[in-house]
Amino acid sequence: MESESSAMKPWTGLRFVNNIPALAVKGAVCFSCHQQAPTLSRCSKCKRVWYCSQKCQKQDWTARHKQLCPKLVAANTLNVHRSHEPRTWAEYRRETETGQDYSPRFPTDTPRTTYVPLSTAESWYDYYTKISDKSMVAGLLSPDLKPLADNANMSSALIAATDELCLFLTIIAALEATHLATKPNITLHLVGANAVELGSLMLFEELLHLLPTLQNLHVVFVGPELPRSVSGEDESTPLDCCPECTGLKRTRSLAMTTCAYHDYAAREGYQAPDLAVAFQTGHALEEIASWAPTIRYLAREARHPTVFTTFNEHEMLSELAGLKTLGARFIVEGERNRWRGMRPMLDPLEELESSAYYQHQYWYIVAGLDTSPSP
Known part of the structure; x- marks a missing residue:
């Protein structure tokens, strides 16, 4: 197995995929015991599964990875660019804003250089247009984020984004x-x-x-x-x-x-x-x-x-x-x-x-x- 530090890997939450926590799928916790460790090592063949110890690796090999590993190796030959190259911040923002991610997210793109108190905003519309950097929606949505003309998709996305930004x-x-x-x-x-x-x-x-x-x-x-x-x-x-x-x-x-x-x-x-x-x-x-x-x-x-x-x-x-x-x-x-x-x-x-x-x-x-x- 190749040793690779997991210290800088972002946490992604505890959603489950086929009874495996998404954190394990992302390489943030051990694929077998689901625990954190200062260093996680990955399978040298598929490079998709991470373990905290050789003991966990052997247990998981017997339990399921022996059958899974060849399938992951085959999957690695498909769409190589997206599988092995990390997204840049610009790609992440573009994909989340166009709905390609699991949920729409519209955080402020560029850090503010002057402080605008949130208390000066009366609504989410004010946040998007005056405090964040989404001024382009002005005139396209009503103050309660309802669509004007043909902007229903924009309205739905911005409203959905409030569930996480709140x-x-x-x-x-x-x-x-x-x-x-x-x-x-x-x-x-x-x-x-x-x-x-x-x-x-x-x-x-x-x-x-x-x-x-x-x-x-x-x-x-x-x-x-x-x-x-x-x-x-x-x-x-x-x-x-x-x-x-x-x-x-x-x-x-x-x-x-x-x-x-x-x-x-x-x-x-x-x-x-x-x-x-x-x-x-x-x-x-x-x-x-x-x-x-x-x-x-x-x-x-x-x-x-x-x-x-x-x-x-x-x-x-x-x-x-x-x-x-x-x-x-x-x-x-x-x-x-x-x-x-x-x-x-x-x-x-x-x-x-x-x-x-x-x-x-x-x-x-x-x-x-x-x-x-x-x-």
């Missing part, structure tokens, strides 16, 4: 609400992180592109559903930036820990983030007992603000009621999120038949303990 605009809005958006170094903790956030990892660069003073972004994924790391948890892994950000010596890095957040915060050496993010946890409606210690920590002990989002208003009100009984303080006490996704989805759990919900439809921000010195 993660990052909600984070930026929370940074602005907590007066953190102009910091040169920002650390984010994603509480209860899972495949959804991991699958959107590349789009965290939108924070670098919209916050020109941000030089170093470190994101820590913390959650019991995350894959365990063979090399040891909390290890920081550098991630690629676009050529413009790289030229400006801006950096992104990732760490990942498989546990509940209150357990993570109790570890020796724990460092509080600038902002914690808890996306659509459902902590007041599902797995209440398992979430209770983390929510109690975030409400009573955390020395940082935490932004929460929910699918619907009922879920938000239930969570707010529980947090208030714990004595939580709020920066945003609960409201409809301006940066929710725009694509409606049917909610079978709602009382009204055929009611709909939106990604991150409501939000609130828990203040955390005041660590400023007494006057």
